[in-house]
Amino acid sequence: MKASVGSHWDVDGIQRVGMESLLDLFDDSCEGTMAVDDHGRIVWMNDKYASFLGLKSADSVLGKAVEEIIPNSRMREVVQSGKPILLDIMMIRDQPLVVMRIPLKDDSGKIIGAIGFALYDRLQQLKPLVSKFAELQWALASTQKELAKLRHTKYSISNFVGVSPVSLELKHRARRAAQLDTTVLLLGETGTGKELLAHGIHAASGRAGKPFVGINIAAVPETLLEAEFFGVAAGAYTGAERKGRDGKFKIADGGTLFLDEVGDMPLQVQAKLLRVLQEQEIEPLGSNTIIKVDVRVIAATSHDLKQLVADGKFRSDLYYRLNVLPIVLPPLRERIADIDAICENLLEQIATRTGMPQRELTPSARALFASYGWPGNVRELRNALEQAGMLTDSVSLSAEHFATILPLDGMVRPASCIGQAEPAPTEAGVATSAAAVRPLGDAIAELEKSMIRTALQHAAGNKAKVARQLGISRATLYQKIDDYQLLSDL
Numbered sequence: 001m002k003a004s005v006g007s008h009w010d011v012d013g014i015q016r017v018g019m020e021s022l023l024d025l026f027d028d029s030c031e032g033t034m035a036v037d038d039h040g041r042i043v044w045m046n047d048k049y050a051s052f053l054g055l056k057s058a059d060s061v062l063g064k065a066v067e068e069i070i071p072n073s074r075m076r077e078v079v080q081s082g083k084p085i086l087l088d089i090m091m092i093r094d095q096p097l098v099v100m101r102i103p104l105k106d107d108s109g110k111i112i113g114a115i116g117f118a119l120y121d122r123l124q125q126l127k128p129l130v131s132k133f134a135e136l137q138w139a140l141a142s143t144q145k146e147l148a149k150l151r152h153t154k155y156s157i158s159n160f161v162g163v164s165p166v167s168l169e170l171k172h173r174a175r176r177a178a179q180l181d182t183t184v185l186l187l188g189e190t191g192t193g194k195e196l197l198a199h200g201i202h203a204a205s206g207r208a209g210k211p212f213v214g215i216n217i218a219a220v221p222e223t224l225l226e227a228e229f230f231g232v233a234a235g236a237y238t239g240a241e242r243k244g245r246d247g248k249f250k251i252a253d254g255g256t257l258f259l260d261e262v263g264d265m266p267l268q269v270q271a272k273l274l275r276v277l278q279e280q281e282i283e284p285l286g287s288n289t290i291i292k293v294d295v296r297v298i299a300a301t302s303h304d305l306k307q308l309v310a311d312g313k314f315r316s317d318l319y320y321r322l323n324v325l326p327i328v329l330p331p332l333r334e335r336i337a338d339i340d341a342i343c344e345n346l347l348e349q350i351a352t353r354t355g356m357p358q359r360e361l362t363p364s365a366r367a368l369f370a371s372y373g374w375p376g377n378v379r380e381l382r383n384a385l386e387q388a389g390m391l392t393d394s395v396s397l398s399a400e401h402f403a404t405i406l407p408l409d410g411m412v413r414p415a416s417c418i419g420q421a422e423p424a425p426t427e428a429g430v431a432t433s434a435a436a437v438r439p440l441g442d443a444i445a446e447l448e449k450s451m452i453r454t455a456l457q458h459a460a461g462n463k464a465k466v467a468r469q470l471g472i473s474r475a476t477l478y479q480k481i482d483d484y485q486l487l488s489d490l
């Protein structure tokens, strides 16, 4: 029912004249006016707006999705929500504009589109607001620049330390991969340096000036993964996501996207990822707009992807799409020739970070490292060096310093690598070659004896201290000293 003020008033006429005057006023004081239909397509634009946008004519944009012409437009949001945005500020062509957007409804109340007005010059009273916005916009741009700088990779392929033939070969492959701009698949156990190498490949590629963006798939809850990858359109959700946000593909546009633990990806997302890799297009959640992206993908996994395919847990078509250029990073125990150089590098990093003198490894520590299995690979090696450095002030780190750090069950290198290199026997008497394999009880006893003897020597015979260091009672220590006839060491 229409409001009636009195029978002698022509209410319809007043409304019509009011609307016309309002539109005339807006048309006169606006930088531009435009309207979209219920699909967000431009159905009208005045010439002023077209020339402000640098278009040849308003007609040339009719029928186009509004975001194609004004990428940050919120007209679609108004059409979808049916709610006006009465005062907003947006940047168009580096100029802040005050904009007003109103949904258009037909007689039945159905939304048939939206009309928007962009105002600037004549609104003197809004100038302070606009200046404040411009200031914030500037601050945001410089923060984004800083962020982009951080996103640029910090590492090059030469940061991947390794002198063994297998490491030299894999660095060679990485350099070739950098030039080829194809998808790369890095395969290797945890801590073997997959992420480090991915950074290096990006830095050596033509995309080095663009972002390197990483995502650890195993760390993102399944329900959030799609939003994380493809982004969310403005207005698609309420709450924190109301304004929408870019996905990793968009953020990495022009650069490299590193998909860590790709084997952990749910099948449903695998299908979508495959499409994106094929089409180089993404569709943010809640939008029906396709965005073109140019992203190079480097994927990594510590799982046996082939096995996952055989088990039906990983799509074979995605596997082949990712496996264009596979690079295998062997576990550290299979390239023990690298260990010394890596230790040198890590000890230098630790010294720089802590401000303490750089530690060095004694021959006994080197031998121990060569015989240990390193299930956590270089990450475990780094942690061991850091921990040992915290336990002692001594500049030289020997096998004893790692006795409580490296678990006993990781001491003997697995059969797969026995015979690849012949490290010297350790002080602790641990078996390091096939010929040295003997009953485990004997080996453990020998290690125990050696450990106690060294501890006693370092503690100048202080048995209470030794028992504490070794984590055993004083009575047990006396018993073992007796068993192993270590009295002469005291």
Ligand SMILES: Nc1ncnc2c1ncn2[C@@H]1O[C@H](COP(=O)(O)OP(=O)(O)OP(=O)(O)O)[C@@H](O)[C@H]1O
Binding pocket: 159, 160, 161, 162, 188, 189, 190, 191, 192, 193, 194, 195, 196, 197, 260, 301, 302, 342, 345, 378, 379, 382
């Ligand atoms: N060859 C290497 N030279 C020097 N540092 C290395 C080397 N390989 C790995 N590192 C270091 O070891 C740590 C683990 O490496 P990174 O995170 O790249 O391994 P990853 O294979 O990606 O592990 P995950 O599978 O658990 O994600 C990092 O601190 C990295 O800098």
